[in-house]
Amino acid sequence: MKPGIYSEIRAFLALSEFGTQAEAARQLGVSSATFGRSLLKLEKDLNQRLFHRGKSGLSLSLEGQELLARLRPLATEMAELESWLRQGTRKPQVKLSAGTWTSLFLANGFKTLCRSDDPFDLVFVPTEARLGIEHRQVDIGIRGARPEEGNLAAKRLGQIGFAPYAAKNVTDADSMGWLCLHPDYASTRSSRHVMANHSEAIAAYVTAPRLMLDFALQGVGKAVLPCFIGDAQEQLQRTGDEIEELREHQWLVMHGDGRFETHVRQVADRVADFYAARQGVLLGA
Known part of the structure; x- marks a missing residue:
């Protein structure tokens, strides 16, 4: 070589x-x-x-x-x-990957998921890409669909809801255009929904999910957001009902063998408990 x-x-x-x-x-x-x-x-x-x-x-x-x-x-x-x-040079690591919105959600429970006396480091890997758990690039992944790979183990965490949101200080939210993730940048189901139903009324395209939240807060347009994100923003208001066709289950995914490792199992159990205590928040109830 x-x-x-x-x-x-x-x-x-x-x-x-x-x-x-x-x-x-x-x-x-x-x-x-x-x-x-x-x-x-x-x-x-x-x-x-x-x-x-x-x-x-x-x-x-x-x-x-x-x-x-x-x-x-x-x-x-x-x-x-x-x-x-x-x-060989530092504490073992447990890598947890999740999309932008889920990473923000988990950040609220950081002290629950990661404790000062843990004999390992918890590493968050926020990305919209589906990382190769089967190749152990990460130890745990939070996904919006059950994995099809045979060497992965999965546990259903709960359902999340989506709804349209706009800044509270806008006078006529119904006439506002929509914010949408550009198709060239890891398009999400929510962005595909906006493209399919409001393609003639796009106010702005963005290249990262987080920008939709920032643009919505600035009054640039309406954004379809997970309810646990939109409802948590005091400066946002819902401009419509939950979009039922976007409701989805989230899954905790691990390597079939790696799930038996002590540190990975500890983090997985903490994530599952964190979700179980917040089912209403996830659905926007």
């Missing part, structure tokens, strides 16, 4: 997991430029064109797809090696 190719393969696998170059670079803690150079270097080292480059970003070529298939078994071993190396 050529010197340095480890980091290039790591970048290649990260792109396949996180979907976009920007997100993969962020997860690896490197700049987009450095990340891009790693991918170019890998193509040069292997003398193969691994990607198609277009306006919407990178997509795997046939050669890239073949390389990914060959590297998948290696990905698990690399993740376990990195985890082992990390644990």
